[in-house]
Amino acid sequence: AQSVSQHNHHVILSEAASLELGCNYSYGGTVNLFWYVQYPGQHLQLLLKYFSGDPLVKGIKGFEAEFIKSKFSFNLRKPSVQWSDTAEYFCAVKHNNAGNMLTFGGGTRLMVKP
Amino acid sequence: DAGVIQSPRHEVTEMGQEVTLRCKPISGHNSLFWYRQTMMRGLELLIYFNNNVPIDDSGMPEDRFSAKMPNASFSTLKIQPSEPRDSAVYFCASSPTAGTPGGPSEQYFGPGTRLTVT
Numbered sequence: 242a243q244s245v246s247q248h249n250h251h252v253i254l255s256e257a258a259s260l261e262l263g264c265n266y267s268y269g270g271t272v273n274l275f276w277y278v279q280y281p282g283q284h285l286q287l288l289l290k291y292f293s294g295d296p297l298v299k300g301i302k303g304f305e306a307e308f309i310k311s312k313f314s315f316n317l318r319k320p321s322v323q324w325s326d327t328a329e330y331f332c333a334v335k336h337n338n339a340g341n342m343l344t345f346g347g348g349t350r351l352m353v354k355p
Numbered sequence: 356d357a358g359v360i361q362s363p364r365h366e367v368t369e370m371g372q373e374v375t376l377r378c379k380p381i382s383g384h385n386s387l388f389w390y391r392q393t394m395m396r397g398l399e400l401l402i403y404f405n406n407n408v409p410i411d412d413s414g415m416p417e418d419r420f421s422a423k424m425p426n427a428s429f430s431t432l433k434i435q436p437s438e439p440r441d442s443a444v445y446f447c448a449s450s451p452t453a454g455t456p457g458g459p460s461e462q463y464f465g466p467g468t469r470l471t472v473t
Contacts, residue, residue, distance in 0.1 A: 275461060284446060285398075285464040331398065341386040341450045341460045342411065347397045 243268045245334050247346035254322050255354050262317040262349050264306075264332030274315040275333040275343065276306055285331060291315065302326070324355045359465035361447050367471045373435040376468045379428055380449030388462060389422055389432050390446040398446075404430065405452070437472045444469050 244267045254260060266272065273292050277285040289300025296308040306317045315332060329350050333343040360379040368374055380387050389401040402412040407424045415422070419438070424430040434441055448462040 273460075277464075284466050285448075287461055287463075290461055335460070341405065341452065341462070342388075342400070342403055343462055345398050345400075 243334060243336055243344045245332055245344050245346035247330075247332055247349050249349045250347065251350045251352075253352045253354065256324055257321050258353075260317070260319040260322045260326070260351070262330055262332075262351070264315045264317065264346055266313050266315070266332075266334040266344075268334065268336045269313070270336055273335040274306070274308060275335075276300065276304070276315075276317050277331040277333060277345075279329045279331065279348075281328065288317070288330070322351075322353050324353045327351060327353045359447055359449050359463055361445075361465040361468050363468060364466060365469045365471075367473065368437055369473055370438055371436045372472075373433065374437045374441075374470060374472075376432040376445050376447075376470070378430045378432070378447030378465060380430070380447070381463055382428070383451065384449035384463070385427070385452035386450040386460070386462075387424060387430050388448040388450070389430070390448065391443045392446060392467075393443045401432070401445075434470075437470075439472045442470055442472050 246265045248263045275290045276288040278288045279285045288304050289298050291298045291308045299305050304319050306315055308315050329348045331348045332346040335343050362377045385406050387404045392398045401414045402422045403410050404424045422432045444467045446467045447465045450460045450462045
């Protein structure tokens with residue numbers, strides 16, 4: 242079965258620090274990849290997505306992610322975080338045989354200290 | 356577009372009572388998903404409908420849980436009888452059907468229902 246691993250469960254950074262959150266998936270075929278963000282007390286919102294083409298994907302709020310097929314990875318990055326980026330971040334994967342189902346990682350809680 | 360609509364936003368009930376959560380997907384979306392989120396278990400997919408038909412209900416925890424989608428614009432998740440361990444935030448999400456198999460289809464989440472069973 243498809244699985245998604247987010248190895249960092251909790252990350253604490255100071256404002257202006259750089260961010261990289263890891264995401265690895267297990268399926269070897271064609272995949273669609275997503276990062277969602279959940280701000281405190283809110284629902285999940287899409288940050289960015291990869292379907293095909295340029296493996297470096299730009300999202301909202303200065304986030305980007307890079308799809309590295311050989312490493313089965315889709316890490317999320319931001320060069321300089323802000324206090325307002327405090328949230329939980331979820332990586333999700335959809336593979337061709339899954340219909341519209343997404344497999345979510347366990348999430349990474351990011352706290353940005355002002 | 357109003358997005359995915361869920362009601363109620365908060366529900367507090369006593370153990371043993373029946374709870375019904377409601378979801379209205381985005382108009383035109385053909386897939387609907389129910390998730391449960393807890394601190395201990397994270398985000399879990401409970402059930403997934405495509406064109407009103409349940410496709411995968413392997414995530415439904417037990418027979419106390421049931422879900423229906425009588426039409427394209429409405430779904431319910433029912434817990435009967437409810438137990439304290441059912442306390443969680445329940446999210447509904449919808450997704451447009453891909454035009455071709457494996458095509459892109461992100462999910463749009465509703466605001467969630469925070470359920471507390473005492």
